[in-house]
Amino acid sequence: MEESVVRVGLIDVDSHNWPNLCLMKLSAWHKSHGDVVEWWNGFERYDRVYMSKVFTDEYSADEFEPANAEEIIKGGTGYGLDNVLPDEVEHSYPDYSLYPEATRNTAYGFLTRGCPRACGFCIVSQKEGRRSRKVADLSEFWRGQKYIKLLDPNLLACPQHMELIEQLTKSGARVDFTQGIDARCITRENAEALVRVKTQMMHFAMDRPGGIAAVKRGLEIYADALDRAEKKWRGRPPKVYVLTNFETSHEQDMERIHAVQSVGFEPYVMIYNKSTAPQITRDLQRWANNPIIYHAQPDFKKYRRRACEAI
Numbered sequence: 028m029e030e031s032v033v034r035v036g037l038i039d040v041d042s043h044n045w046p047n048l049c050l051m052k053l054s055a056w057h058k059s060h061g062d063v064v065e066w067w068n069g070f071e072r073y074d075r076v077y078m079s080k081v082f083t084d085e086y087s088a089d090e091f092e093p094a095n096a097e098e099i100i101k102g103g104t105g106y107g108l109d110n111v112l113p114d115e116v117e118h119s120y121p122d123y124s125l126y127p128e129a130t131r132n133t134a135y136g137f138l139t140r141g142c143p144r145a146c147g148f149c150i151v152s153q154k155e156g157r158r159s160r161k162v163a164d165l166s167e168f169w170r171g172q173k174y175i176k177l178l179d180p181n182l183l184a185c186p187q188h189m190e191l192i193e194q195l196t197k198s199g200a201r202v203d204f205t206q207g208i209d210a211r212c213i214t215r216e217n218a219e220a221l222v223r224v225k226t227q228m229m230h231f232a233m234d235r236p237g238g239i240a241a242v243k244r245g246l247e248i249y250a251d252a253l254d255r256a257e258k259k260w261r262g263r264p265p266k267v268y269v270l271t272n273f274e275t276s277h278e279q280d281m282e283r284i285h286a287v288q289s290v291g292f293e294p295y296v297m298i299y300n301k302s303t304a305p306q307i308t309r310d311l312q313r314w315a316n317n318p319i320i321y322h323a324q325p326d327f328k329k330y331r332r333r334a335c336e337a338i
């Protein structure tokens with residue numbers, strides 16, 4: 028008996044400028060089964076509509092529920108932490124044609140999932156587990172694209188990270204470690220491997236006030252590996268994400284900023300729940316994240332004094 032074709036509509040609820048990996052995998056899986064897949068529109072009838080949402084209601088509210096579908100399936104962290112794709116969908120090569128602009132010559136995906144750190148502001152450990160584990164080889168989502176956006180939460184915490192870094196190096200693609208590298212996991216061996224990966228800009232993370240010494244040590248090892256590979260940055264030092272407004276005082280934020288600067292790297296300030304952030308934290312972000320302002324005055328105290336005098 029012939030299987031009937033399923034008509035599938037897709038809704039990217041967040042609709043931000045970031046391709047939705049789950050929808051790309053669902054699309055690929057359905058197309059490989061001969062189904063018709065398209066972005067949902069109100070004039071068609073669908074056998075099934077997938078709504079995917081990454082952000083919670085605070086950032087991305089559901090505005091409607093489609094009435095022209097036999098079945099609606101909602102998924103993504105915006106709808107809860109316990110919904111995951113079936114294995115055969117999860118391991119499909121993404122249908123990049125859904126987002127032709129954002130994925131032009133660019134592959135997106137995860138080599139690992141999970142993180143042992145369980146930071147209070149982050150859902151990764153709760154959703155993916157307190158252990159970083161390998162979930163894919165690079166070939167699962169990369170087929171020769173020039174750029175790779177790696178979405179892994181904590182690649183270096185995975186026991187197989189050396190093998191995975193080697194795959195990234197061999198690809199010859201320019202890799203963006205979008206979530207930042209956990210500097211506390213840097214060793215001489217993996218630092219040497221990391222500097223062989225082609226990157227545009229390396230990002231590290233120093234999100235919590237504790238463990239500053241361990242982060243600094245990791246950054247120094249990485250800088251040393253760059254030196255020995257004669258790849259020292261030219262005017263563009265690596266950035267270190269510094270999370271603020273989450274259970275830290277301004278003094279604690281400054282302590283991390285100074286630690287980043289002391290090893291020759293540059294801070295990139297992230298603000299948790301920006302609507303509640305004090306003015307000084309907003310000023311700190313403006314100062315650190317604008318290269319023109321930052322390079323004109325790398326001392327935040329002096330920058331702020333001058334900015335206040337100018338008002």
Ligand code: SF4
Pocket residue numbers: 142143144145146149150151152180181209234
């Ligand atoms: S280290 Fe990063 S990925 Fe891991 S829990 Fe903390 S913020 Fe999340």
